[in-house]
Amino acid sequence: xxxxxxGSLVTLAWSFGLMSLFAVGGANSAIPEIHRLAxxxxxxxxxxxFADVFAISQLSPGPNVLIVTLIGYxxxxxxxxxxxxxxxxxxxxxxAYFVSQLLARSSHAQWPGIVQAALVPLSIxxxxxxxxxxxxxxxxxxxxxxxxxxxxxxxxATRLNPLWLLVAGGLIGFAGVL
Amino acid sequence: xxxxxxxxxxxxAELASASPPGLLTLFLAFAKMSLAGFGxxxxxxxxxxxxxxxxMTPEEFNETFALCHFLPGPNIVNLSVVFGSRFRGVPGAxxxxxxxxxxxxxxxxxxxxxxxxxxxxxxxxxxxxxVSCAAVGLLFAVIFRMMLPLLKKREPVSLALLVAVFxxxxxxxxxxxxxxxxxxxxxxxxxxLMRRRxxx
Numbered sequence: 254x255x256x257x258x259x260g261s262l263v264t265l266a267w268s269f270g271l272m273s274l275f276a277v278g279g280a281n282s283a284i285p286e287i288h289r290l291a292x293x294x295x296x297x298x299x300x301x302x303f304a305d306v307f308a309i310s311q312l313s314p315g316p317n318v319l320i321v322t323l324i325g326y327x328x329x330x331x332x333x334x335x336x337x338x339x340x341x342x343x344x345x346x347x348x349a350y351f352v353s354q355l356l357a358r359s360s361h362a363q364w365p366g367i368v369q370a371a372l373v374p375l376s377i378x379x380x381x382x383x384x385x386x387x388x389x390x391x392x393x394x395x396x397x398x399x400x401x402x403x404x405x406x407x408x409x410a411t412r413l414n415p416l417w418l419l420v421a422g423g424l425i426g427f428a429g430v431l
Numbered sequence: 432x433x434x435x436x437x438x439x440x441x442x443x444a445e446l447a448s449a450s451p452p453g454l455l456t457l458f459l460a461f462a463k464m465s466l467a468g469f470g471x472x473x474x475x476x477x478x479x480x481x482x483x484x485x486x487m488t489p490e491e492f493n494e495t496f497a498l499c500h501f502l503p504g505p506n507i508v509n510l511s512v513v514f515g516s517r518f519r520g521v522p523g524a525x526x527x528x529x530x531x532x533x534x535x536x537x538x539x540x541x542x543x544x545x546x547x548x549x550x551x552x553x554x555x556x557x558x559x560x561x562v563s564c565a566a567v568g569l570l571f572a573v574i575f576r577m578m579l580p581l582l583k584k585r586e587p588v589s590l591a592l593l594v595a596v597f598x599x600x601x602x603x604x605x606x607x608x609x610x611x612x613x614x615x616x617x618x619x620x621x622x623x624l625m626r627r628r629x630x631x
Contacts, residue, residue, distance in 0.1 A: 271608070272607065272608075273503065273504050273505075274503050274504070275503060275607050275608050275611050276503050276504055276505070276607075277501075277503050277611065277615075278500070278506075279500070279504075279505055279506040279507075280505050281570060281573070283607070285600045285601060285604070285607070286600070286606070286607035289604060289606065289607075293604070301556075302550075304559075304560065304563045305546065305550065305556070305559045305560075305563065306546075307563055307566060308559045308560075308562040308563035308566055309539070309542050309543075309546060309559065310539070311562070311563075311566040311569075312469075312562060313469075313535065313538055313539050313542055314465065314466045314467065314468055314469055314535050314538065315465045315466070315468065315472065315531075315532070315534075315535025315536070315538070315539065316465065316468070316472050316505055316507045316508060316531065316532070316535070317505075318505035318508065319535060319536065319539045322536055322539045322540060322543065323539060323542070323543045323546070326540060326543035326544070326547070327543070327547070331540060334536070334539075334540050334543060335536075338532065338536055341504075341505070342504065342505060342508045342528075342532060344504075345502065345503050345504025345505070345508070345509060346504065346508055346509065346511075346512045346524075346528055348502065348503065348504070349499060349502045349504065349508075349509035349512050349513055350512050350513070350516055350521075350524055352498070352502060353498060353512075353513040353516065353517075354516075356498065365498070365501070367619060367622055367623060367626070368501055368619060369497060369500075369501040370622050371615070371618040371619040371621075371622040372501050372615070372618070373581070373589070374581065374589040374590070374592040374593040374596075374618065375592060375593070375596050375611070375614055375615065375618055377574065377577050377578055377581065377593050378592065378593040378594065378595070378596030378597040378600070379596055379597075379600060379607075380570070380573070380574045380577070381574055381593070381597045381601060382596070382597050382600040382601030382602075383570065383601075384567065384570050384571050384574055384601075385597075385601040385602070386601060387563070387566075387567045387570065388567055390563075391560065391563040391564055391567055392564055392567065397560070397564045400561065400564040400565055400568065401564045401565070401567045401568040401571070402568065403568065404564070404565040404566075404567075404568025404569055404572075405568035405569070405571040405572045405575075406568075406572075407568075408568060408569045408572035408573075409572040409575055409576065415469070415569050416469045418565050418568070418569060419562050419565050419566060419569075421565065422561040422562045422563075422564050422565025422566070422568075423558045423559070423561045423562040423565075424558075424561065425561045425564075426557045426558045426559065426560045426561020426562065426564070427554060427557055427558040427561065429557055431557065431560055431561055431564065
């Protein structure tokens with residue numbers, strides 16, 4: 254494991270760094286690609302572990318992108334967690350800085366509006382793909398589908414704090430119903 | 432949460448160009464909103480930046496967030512960098528970035544250590560399975576909320592692009608870069624075409 258450690262750090266940095274540049278619409282729309290890299294391409298974790306890691310990232314405070322911190326830790330310990338986080342957030346942060354400087358100078362440009370309008374359907378399509386990938390990874394029984402469906406309806410129709418829905422899901426899971 | 436009335440907006444707008452935050456204030460403000468943000472930081476970022484500190488007007492915040500949403504990468508991380516740099520240049524960007532990511536990364540790393548050690552315990556696995564089922568449901572609610580305006584406008588081209596990207600990435604499991612290298616130019620071209628036609 255320690256022989257491959259520096260190799261996996263490079264793979265982590267390269268995979269997440271490159272992928273972040275294509276993560277249009279934020280962390281939630283990048284889930285299918287993160288899953289593809291972590292489970293299918295690099296075999297860092299199983300489908301079940303990916304679902305667990307997603308659950309932990311939703312339960313913990315901070316931006317949802319921290320799912321990559323958990324994957325990085327799984328691959329190469331604390332150093333892996335740091336490398337994965339910086340690779341995922343660093344390059345795009347630098348890019349955002351330069352674009353905002355550029356736009357501050359030419360605020361009358363028309364193309365940001367067009368690009369933004371063009372990206373909206375793509376990022377919703379990517380988020381839907383995230384939903385599908387996570388559904389297959391975490392919902393294996395009919396009871397599980399029922400929990401997902403109820404959470405979706407409650408979150409859409411009420412103003413309940415999402416944290417309570419996560420806690421309720423956890424309690425149902427702990428009770429062994431799923 | 433304080434009650435918001437139309438009159439309450441005026442003093443906030445005046446405050447927006449008041450004293451710019453220092454580096455430590457930036458770091459602490461972003462650390463605070465990040466740690467408060469279970470399941471997304473945006474709501475807390477808006478509350479702190481616009482309502483609590485009055486560093487931006489609601490319009491300025493919307494414009495900045497729209498920019499950060501169309502840039503690649505985690506939106507809220509982009510927001511911290513753009514916001515920090517507006518007030519204090521590169522050091523400000525780094526202070527906000529570090530405040531947003533530093534404290535929650537420490538917490539998540541501790542959770543990762545706990546998961547690596549106790550992840551095999553059956554009760555924990557069952558609980559996490561339940562949490563992730565509910566989390567997937569929350570994601571679907573967000574997706575549906577974002578989809579509503581598109582469904583209402585009945586734009587067949589946008590909906591077709593949405594479905595195409597969903598099938599390519601979610602069902603066919605094709606790599607994201609390849610899908611986007613094709614779909615982004617196509618979508619931009621079609622958007623320009625539709626705008627030109629709407630204008631004519």
